[in-house]
Amino acid sequence: MGTYQIIATSAMGLEALVAKEVRALGYECQVENGKVIYTGDEYAIAKSNLWLRTADRIKIIIGEFKALTFDELFEKTKALPWEQFLPVDAEFPVSGKSVKSKLFSVSDCQAIVKKAIVERMKLQYKKTGWLEENGSLYRVEVALLKDIATITIDASGQGLHKRGFRASQGAAPLKETLAAALVMLTNWHPDRPFIDPFCGSGTIPIEAAMIGQNIAPGFNRDFVSENWKWMPQKVWQEARNEAEDLAKYDQPLDIIGSDIDHRMVKIASENSFEAGLADVIQFKQMRVQDISVKKEYGVIIGNPPYGERLGEKQEVEQMYREMGQAFSKLDTWSIYILTSNENFEELYGKPATKKRKLFNGFIKTDYYQYWGKRPPRQD
Template sequence: MEKVTLIATATMGLEALVAREVRDLGYEDVEVENGRVTFTADVSAIARVNLWLRTADRIKLKVGEFKAYSFDELFEKTKALPWAEILPPHAEFPVIGRSVKSKLFSVSDCQAIVKKAVVESMKTRYKRGWFDEDGPFYRIEVALLKDVATLTIDTSGTGLHKRGYRYLHNEAPLKETLAAAMIKLTTWDAERPFADPFCGSGTLAIEAAMIGQNIAPGFNRDFASEGWHVVGDQRWRQAREEVEDKANYAQALDITGSDIDHRAVELAQGNAMEAGFGDLLTFKQMQVRDFSHKGSYGIVIGNPPYGERLGERPEVEQMYKDMGEALRRHETWSAYILTSHEGFEELYGKKANKKRKLYNGNIKTDYYQFFGPRPPRD
C-alpha cells in the first residue's frame, strides 16, 4: 500500500485551518467538507500528520465509500474492501458506527454487519476460521450519511487535542486544538509579545510556545497506528526525527499568562513544567483591569468567562469593561477574545475589526478580533 486516503476531522469552523496545515506539510490533493478535510498521500503521511496537525481532532484512514440501502448491500460491499492489506491476522478491530438521514438507521446492526463482513474478508485471505484479536489496535468506523457508507480506521487513538502535557486542568478547560486555532487565526509570531489575561490551566500560552518554537504538538504522545505494519517502525522513526530536526528550542519567546484565581495560576505553572516550558513562560495572579506590558506590538488572546450562569453575568460584564479600558492603554497591541456574550463589543467599548464563528465544545461563540498597527519593518 503506497498511497492512502486520509480524513482529518475538524471542529465546525476550523476546516480551512486544518486544510492549510495539511498543505503546509506538502500534501496538495486536499478536499474540504463540513467537519473534515480529505487528502491523498503516501503512507508516511499517517505518521507525519498525526505528529504535526495542531487544529485537527483525529486522523482516519479511509478504506472505502459506497451507497448502501440494505444490510445485504452493506455486508457485500464491506467484504469486498481490501481489509487484509491493512489488518494483520492478530489485529484487534472493534467497530463503532453512526447513521444520519439513512435507511440503515440501526447503528448496532450496522456495526455487527461490518464486523462480520471484515471477518469474512480476512478468512478468505488468511485461510483461517478464527481470529484471536490480541495484536495491534485498529478501530473501524462505519459512518452512514444520506445512505452513503464511509468505512475508516482511526490512526490516532486518543484525540489529537491530547498533547500529553495537561494532566491538570480547571473546570472548563479550553481544548488544545481550539487554543492552537485561536493563535493561528491571529498575526502573532515568535518575535512579538503574547499575553493571555485569562490563562486558566495555561493552554493558550503553552500552545503559543509550541508554535513559536515549531514544536510538533504530538511529539510527547503515542498513536494507535504506531504498531501498524502498514506504516512500519522506520516511517514512524523518520517522522519523529523530522519533528526533532525542525524544532527551534533556541527561539526566545515573550509569553505571559495571568488569572484572577491563584489556583489557576498554579495549574498553568504545573502544565508548563510538564510541557517543558517551565522556565520559558511566566504566569502570575492578576485581575484583567491591572494588565500591563512594557512591550510593543503584542498580541492578547483570551477566553474569558462568558457569564452563561445568570448570577455571574454582572461580574463578567464588568470584567469586559475593565478589559477594554486596560487594553486601550496598549495602543500598539492587537486583541483576540472568544466569548458567547452577544453584548461583548458594547461592554468592551469598541467594535471588532472582524468576527469569526467558532464552537467551544457545544457553545457557539464569536472570536472578536481587534487589530492594532503592524510592527515597523526592520
C-alpha cells in the same frame, strides 16, 4: 510504500485552518464539513499525526460506497481488502453513525460491518472458528451520510488534542486544538510579546510557545498506528527525527499567562513544566483589569468566563467593561477575545475589526478581533 486516502477530522469552523496545515505538510486536499481529505503514503499518516495542531484525529479510508440495504452494506464491506490492513489477530471494534440515510439503525450497521470483516478475514487467512482479536488495535468506523457509507480506521488513538503532557486542568478547559487555532488566527509572530490574561490551566500560552518554537504538537505522545504491521517503525523514527530537527528550541519568546485564581496559575506552571516549556512562559496571578505593559506591538488572546452560569452574568459583564477600559490604552496591541456573550462589543466599549464564529465544544462563540497599529517597517 502504499498510497492511502486520509481524513483529518476537524471541529466545525476550523476546516480551513486544518486544510492550510495539511497543505503546509505538502499535500493537496479537499475540504468538506468537519473533515479534510487527501492522499498520501505512510509518512503522510505519521507526519499528519505528529504535526497537525488543529485537527481532531487522522483516519484512513478503507472504502466508500452507496448502501441502501443491509445486504448491500454487508457485501460491499466484505469486498474491501481488509487483509491489507488488519493482521489475523487484529482487535477491531466497530463504531458507527448515520445521518439522512435509509440504514438508520447504527447498531445494526456496526454488527453487519463487523460480520463482513470477520467473513473476509476468515476467508483470506484460511481460519475456521473465532478470530482471537488479541493483537494491535484498529478502530473501524462506518459512517453513513445520505446513503453513502464511508468505512475508516482511526490512526490516532486518543484525539490529537491530547498532547501528552497535561498534568491537570481546570473546570472548563479549552481544547488544545482550539487553543492552537486561536493563536493561528492572529497576527502573532514569535518575536512579539504575547499575553493570555485568562490563562486557566495554561493551554493557550503553551500552544503559542509550541507554535513559536515550531515544536510538533504530537512529539511527546504515542499513536495507535505506531503498532500497526504495515506502518514501518522507520517511518515513525524518521518523522520524529525530522520533527526534532525542525524545532527551534533556542527561539526566544516573551509569553505571559495570568489568571485571577492562584490555583490555576500553579496548574498552568505544572503543565508548562511537563511540556518542557517552563523556561519560556511566565505565569502570574493577576486581575485582567490590572494589566499594564510598557512593550508595544504585542498580542493578547483571551478566553474569559462567558457568564453562562446563573449569577455570574453581571460579574462577567462588569469585568468585560473594565477590561475594555484597561486595554483601550494598548493602541499598538492586537487583542483577540473568544466569548459566547452576544453583547461583548457593547460592554467592551468598541466594535471589533473582525468577528469569526467558532465552537468551543458545543458552545457557539465569536472570536472578536481588534487589530492594533502596524509596527513601523524595519529598513
